[in-house]
Amino acid sequence: MREVGTEEIADIARGAGILGTGGGGDPYIGRLLAETAIERHGPVTLVTVDEVAPDAVVVPVAMLGAPTVSQEKLPNGTETLAALRALEEATGVEATHLVPIEIGGMNSLIPLALAAETGLPVVDGDAMGRAFPEAQMVLPTLAGIPTSPMAVADDKGNTLVLRTVSNLWAERIARAACVATGCSVYTADTVMTGGQLADGLVAGTITLAGRLGAAARTARAEHTDPATAVAELVGGVRLATGKVVDVHRTTTGGFARGGATIAGTDTELRLSFQNEYLLAERDGEVVATTPDLICVLETDTGEPVTTESMRYGNRVTVLGIPGDPRWRTPAGLEIVGPRYFGYQSDYQPLPDRQV
Amino acid sequence: MREVGTEEIADIARGAGILGTGGGGDPYIGRLLAETAIERHGPVTLVTVDEVAPDAVVVPVAMLGAPTVSQEKLPNGTETLAALRALEEATGVEATHLVPIEIGGMNSLIPLALAAETGLPVVDGDAMGRAFPEAQMVLPTLAGIPTSPMAVADDKGNTLVLRTVSNLWAERIARAACVATGCSVYTADTVMTGGQLADGLVAGTITLAGRLGAAARTARAEHTDPATAVAELVGGVRLATGKVVDVHRTTTGGFARGGATIAGTDTELRLSFQNEYLLAERDGEVVATTPDLICVLETDTGEPVTTESMRYGNRVTVLGIPGDPRWRTPAGLEIVGPRYFGYQSDYQPLPDRQV
Structure with missing residues (x-):
């Protein structure tokens, strides 16, 4: 307490x-x-x-x-x-x-x-x-x-x-x-x-959120990479660092739906979202899906970039973070897996290595 | 009781x-x-x-x-x-x-x-x-x-x-x-x-409904005009007798919306509806509007024709019946008058004479 x-x-x-x-x-x-x-x-x-x-x-x-x-x-x-x-x-x-x-x-x-x-x-x-x-x-x-x-x-x-x-x-x-x-x-x-x-x-997720927020803030103050600090705390994997070159977003059926493209040095990451980022494809290949977390941070500051605030030109880093193990069971994937949302992909475990 | x-x-x-x-x-x-x-x-x-x-x-x-x-x-x-x-x-x-x-x-x-x-x-x-x-x-x-x-x-x-x-x-x-x-x-x-x-x-409207239903049934059995029997009981006015020559109807927003055309011997009556018949125009002129009742009966039998069951070829008689006086006040018309439903017409009292 x-x-x-x-x-x-x-x-x-x-x-x-x-x-x-x-x-x-x-x-x-x-x-x-x-x-x-x-x-x-x-x-x-x-x-x-x-x-x-x-x-x-x-x-x-x-x-x-x-x-x-x-x-x-x-x-x-x-x-x-x-x-x-x-x-x-x-x-x-x-x-x-x-x-x-x-x-x-x-x-x-x-x-x-x-x-x-x-x-x-x-x-x-x-x-x-x-x-x-x-x-x-x-x-x-x-x-x-x-x-x-x-x-x-x-x-x-x-x-x-x-x-x-x-x-x-x-x-x-x-x-x-x-x-x-x-x-x-x-x-x-x-x-x-x-x-x-x-x-x-x-x-413990409120306390975890506080620790992540503090880690991003500290890294920014110390001029180190906020995304790295965040990833280390939660076992996250870097999926992309680059610039937002396209966002399309509509408000339909009570949701914000759409997609975004992050252009890196030599790769392109496409994100699909329904309020939350749910699917990430790198150069056409699915690299992360719900229920794992696909998190977008401002590269410089570590501030989160929400689906409704993402804009053309944002410099961002995309992290993949493992979701709760209960979501990665067959029963969990039935409720929150990529196919529930209409994506033509099975659940794809996060890559081991960072890009 | x-x-x-x-x-x-x-x-x-x-x-x-x-x-x-x-x-x-x-x-x-x-x-x-x-x-x-x-x-x-x-x-x-x-x-x-x-x-x-x-x-x-x-x-x-x-x-x-x-x-x-x-x-x-x-x-x-x-x-x-x-x-x-x-x-x-x-x-x-x-x-x-x-x-x-x-x-x-x-x-x-x-x-x-x-x-x-x-x-x-x-x-x-x-x-x-x-x-x-x-x-x-x-x-x-x-x-x-x-x-x-x-x-x-x-x-x-x-x-x-x-x-x-x-x-x-x-x-x-x-x-x-x-x-x-x-x-x-x-x-x-x-x-x-x-x-x-x-x-x-x-x-008293349940009892009134029973009397109207009985009057239509009796007229049919006696080979007299059911619509006339109904109109006499409630002070109704005949707006048209003819054949349904057009119906358009869609189910949108939780309602059945549309319109119908009744071709008489030398006139045409157009009806507009949103679940209920709300506006009647004869040869382009508004002759009856909500909150007065616009009632469609099968001419031969006196059976009611609902907006969802009306079909091309139905032989029908359209009656206008005065609505409750409380609906015909300014406060009533604000809630149920033709303009509430988007029709470009003020409330139009029923004609005195039958067609």
Whole structure:
């Protein structure tokens, strides 16, 4: 158990933006939300998975939508609390802990902001070990833990509570409501007991994000390579360093979808994304796929480059980082493997050597 | 107070199909639903608005979606009860009465089917005095009675409970969920006390539907004109008699939208619809608009012709019937007038004389 104050937030946001593999929302907005809440209400208590009592009620809260929209349509600050309260009212149970549903720039910090406001502790971990675009793409789905009841709140004051027959139906209906209300909503769902956290979470990812963010910051200050510092901490592989020479991106169906090309000295890396970077091809050959993490950093600064902020001319380094082993099982790949997203490729383990 | 048995259902379905102005669902499916439920569970108690205690809890239940879909994707029979129970659980209040949200072939009879199953009485009336395509187009909206909380259930077992800041937002979010789950869902919403029914309902429309259906049936048996018999009962005006020479219809955004042309002896009537017939133009001139009822009957039989079942070659008679006076006020026209639907026409009172 430890306290998280404003001084850690920038590092967590940077590191979570890296682990978010291009998705999970804008780290800058996440940072502002958490810093403001902590300044106003005081620091947040972060507990490890081991410290959570088996009968604790742990509630993930998050933004759901297209990051291309949420970076311009900011939350009004009431949505996550409204979602939490709607969920508590529907279930008759009060949350004892909050936790991120995914590690991403915004979605790692939304629970910290709400924790500051409510006084609830946050569990150090998340339900993906990265960011994924769809709500059913969480370890609880693999573990048989339902997304329902799921509460959704928008910026206008509308709430809805879903009880669905599968986690995929929760995604479909919530996504439709999200699109109808302006492409970014806030959710509270996938309630877990403390005893379910070992199956439902990747432990320690908030602290890991902070360490990654600090490593990138330190490397920048010391004029060493931030991407190398990040890769060393998490067993990452360099897939490319170069310049963004093409980006195409559309906001459809409640997602930011598209692709990008990174031109290196003598190779070209093509990335495909749906909110998150999901597939990397080098000179026509698949070199990395979901569920492994494909992370794009500004080469000079180590700042994460999200799918919605990537621009022509960005100088970037692309890292591949092994995803959680549970995702690389046949059951995991069925939910988050490249074929689920429509790519004509099987899961491709990361190369051993760096480029 | 009186009992409604299976012998009345066919007349109610026919008459409700006429008052449904082309929408409100397929009368044949509505008839089957109600007859089956009454055969299995016994007759339904129908009470007048005056017989309802002021503190009664009156719940409209309905199908929401595109009738083009619901005529092929039949309910599995559990949806309306699931919606009612979800609403009761969310509000903590039990329904004492059911009522149709609109008079239409299916939506007038869904409450009777659920009433047979649950033993609840049905209030003789509905919240539109006709059918309209969107959920906020009800007299309760005019009276300041909220649609929320609104429960929605689909055929797969999914439910959602909406609490929205306006009745229009309830429509928008429910419609999006409807489209996501296959374009027909079932709803329980717009809870009214007995004391609110005078403002929230058009009284007596189930009985009126039965009388209209009986009048058409009798006329057919006596080889007189069914449309004339119907028009005489409700102050209707004949707008056209002729043959359907063109129909165009698409299912978009959760609605059946399109138009049709009726060729008479020396005139042509064009109809525009969004689930319901909303605008009638004779030789280029607007002769009837929402909120007045534009009703299409098979000329020979008096059977209602819905927007989803109209076909090239149908011999039809089109009647105009005055809508409820509350809809013809400026506040009413703002919600259901022709301009709301995008037609470039103001509300046009029905002609006095028949063609």
